[in-house]
Amino acid sequence: MVERQIGVALWRQIADRIRLSISNGAYDETGMVPPETALAAEFGVNRHTVRSALASLADEGLVNAFQGRGTMIVRKERLSFPISKRTRFSQGLSGQARDLQARLLDHEQVPATREVADALKLSPGDACIRLDLLSSADGRGVSCSTSFFSAERFPKMAEHFARLGSITRSFAASGLDDYVRASTDIVARHADANELALLKLSPGAIVIEAQAINADPQGRPVQYSRTRFAADRVKLTIET
Amino acid sequence: MVERQIGVALWRQIADRIRLSISNGAYDETGMVPPETALAAEFGVNRHTVRSALASLADEGLVNAFQGRGTMIVRKERLSFPISKRTRFSQGLSGQARDLQARLLDHEQVPATREVADALKLSPGDACIRLDLLSSADGRGVSCSTSFFSAERFPKMAEHFARLGSITRSFAASGLDDYVRASTDIVARHADANELALLKLSPGAIVIEAQAINADPQGRPVQYSRTRFAADRVKLTIET
DNA sequence: TATGGTTGTCTAGATTAATAGACATTTCGG
DNA sequence: CCGAAATGTCTATTAATCTAGACAACCATA
Numbered sequence: 001m002v003e004r005q006i007g008v009a010l011w012r013q014i015a016d017r018i019r020l021s022i023s024n025g026a027y028d029e030t031g032m033v034p035p036e037t038a039l040a041a042e043f044g045v046n047r048h049t050v051r052s053a054l055a056s057l058a059d060e061g062l063v064n065a066f067q068g069r070g071t072m073i074v075r076k077e078r079l080s081f082p083i084s085k086r087t088r089f090s091q092g093l094s095g096q097a098r099d100l101q102a103r104l105l106d107h108e109q110v111p112a113t114r115e116v117a118d119a120l121k122l123s124p125g126d127a128c129i130r131l132d133l134l135s136s137a138d139g140r141g142v143s144c145s146t147s148f149f150s151a152e153r154f155p156k157m158a159e160h161f162a163r164l165g166s167i168t169r170s171f172a173a174s175g176l177d178d179y180v181r182a183s184t185d186i187v188a189r190h191a192d193a194n195e196l197a198l199l200k201l202s203p204g205a206i207v208i209e210a211q212a213i214n215a216d217p218q219g220r221p222v223q224y225s226r227t228r229f230a231a232d233r234v235k236l237t238i239e240t
Numbered sequence: 241m242v243e244r245q246i247g248v249a250l251w252r253q254i255a256d257r258i259r260l261s262i263s264n265g266a267y268d269e270t271g272m273v274p275p276e277t278a279l280a281a282e283f284g285v286n287r288h289t290v291r292s293a294l295a296s297l298a299d300e301g302l303v304n305a306f307q308g309r310g311t312m313i314v315r316k317e318r319l320s321f322p323i324s325k326r327t328r329f330s331q332g333l334s335g336q337a338r339d340l341q342a343r344l345l346d347h348e349q350v351p352a353t354r355e356v357a358d359a360l361k362l363s364p365g366d367a368c369i370r371l372d373l374l375s376s377a378d379g380r381g382v383s384c385s386t387s388f389f390s391a392e393r394f395p396k397m398a399e400h401f402a403r404l405g406s407i408t409r410s411f412a413a414s415g416l417d418d419y420v421r422a423s424t425d426i427v428a429r430h431a432d433a434n435e436l437a438l439l440k441l442s443p444g445a446i447v448i449e450a451q452a453i454n455a456d457p458q459g460r461p462v463q464y465s466r467t468r469f470a471a472d473r474v475k476l477t478i479e480t
Numbered sequence: 481t482a483t484g485g486t487t488g489t490c491t492a493g494a495t496t497a498a499t500a501g502a503c504a505t506t507t508c509g510g
Numbered sequence: 511c512c513g514a515a516a517t518g519t520c521t522a523t524t525a526a527t528c529t530a531g532a533c534a535a536c537c538a539t540a
Binding site: 188 | 242247249251253256257296323421424425426428429430432446447448471472475477479
């Protein structure tokens with residue numbers, strides 16, 4: 001069931017298991033989480049430990065406990081984020097949430113690291129524009145991203161984004177009307193302190209990191225981005 | 241830095257951070273992890289806590305400590321697993337590891353749940369073949385998967401796989417020479433007890449779950465699979 | 481209104497995780 | 511060969527987590 005002495009507190013393991021059961025629809029019949037005593041028996045722990053787990057889920061806004069009645073499930077769905085040749089943040093999520101926005105957190109002109117230079121086919125040290133974005137759906141943080149653009153080719157990227165609020169429109173304002181996803185690498189890991197704060201995650205949460213390169217129609221890389229999604233709020237859907 | 245009272249032990253948070261630094265190449269210059277005292281200062285914890293983290297990494301076979309000299313990095317790479325229209329497990333990983341194998345853990349004929357029926361365009365309750373596989377590269381567990389096939393169309397899937405050791409060849413033996421990836425959904429979460437055991441993960445580890453549907457050339461779904469990858473051993477590369 | 485089932489709260493104790501310090505052992509370079 | 515720097519081992523203490531039990535508060539329903 002749950003394991004001890006593994007560096008993850010029992011209440012957190014149990015919270016993760018319950019969260020998964022909720023999103024799998026295991027409790028859809030009643031719309032409620034089983035009683036604390038039943039969960040304690042199921043996981044072989046004390047009721048107080050289950051209560052810690054449920055408190056953490058309540059903190060995330062996933063469940064709501066009512067004295068005398070039980071613990072109701074408030075929210076269970078993950079946003080589905082499509083990844084395809086024409087991946088666009090706002091288009092892909094439209095219809096799944098009412099209020100979508102991408103906010104510019106920071107921007108800076110920096111020399112390309114080897115990683116960035118490789119991705120954009122520049123030389124290390126070439127000037128790049130870095131944009132840090134935070135994307136939200138209905139007020140909840142969905143992803144934070146760091147993007148790099150060639151400062152020579154897209155010198156006004158930050159200004160355009162600040163005005164237009166969209167990468168696609170910012171490219172258009174720079175004279176690039178179309179671009180396609182050239183490659184996407186996906187890894188998953190624990191969120192770091194910065195991501196916890198930006199996405200308002202409960203500590204120990206998981207992020208899915210997508211390292212993507214977008215290219216113009218001639219195949220030249222125009223954007224290298226690393227987007228960190230809150231793993232418990234989204235799923236990525238690959239369209240091949 | 242690291243956070244307290246979040247349900248994840250400090251040594252585990254630190255182990256995760258160091259593992260990430262290793263795989264990012266942060267210590268490539270020396271090939272060694274920084275001294276324990278330096279790490280303790282960096283993370284703001286006691287040296288003993290760092291030692292617990294390093295012991296866990298040594299247990300995974302990632303590092304090797306030598307008294308008087310320091311802690312050397314043994315292994316850092318993640319396997320890159322491609323996902324495209326023609327995703328094939330063995331082809332995709334060939335060249336990245338010497339010894340690749342997929343082992344049949346279990347198989348059973350079961351009635352389709354709603355989830356499986358939806359994916360395979362069957363009716364709930366229709367007979368399905370379920371295959372549980374464990375894939376390894378160089379003796380290390382990479383992924384475990386559960387696949388469903390229509391029992392009517394592919395009645396001998398389990399027998400074929402047991403003999404041939406490959407989904408592609410098992411389809412061929414059933415008269416299906418070609419198939420393509422129709423859809424892939426990707427989520428990330430903490431590994432459950434079963435996955436921890438199968439993949440020999442250190443508890444609390446992360447898995448990336450890919451829910452995939454393969455279809456024949458006519459577009460009819462032939463396989464629904466849920467593959468759980470050890471997140472610290474692989475990255476998924478999307479080829480659009 | 482009485483009863484059973486549920487969550488909320490409190491106290492106490494046991495177990496595990498983390499800190500603190502001291503010192504041994506090994507390696508490497510001057 | 512010495513000393514600095516690194517890991518290995520030990521003891522003791524403090525802090526956090528989990529268990530155990532009791533009982534209060536609340537809700538639904540017979």
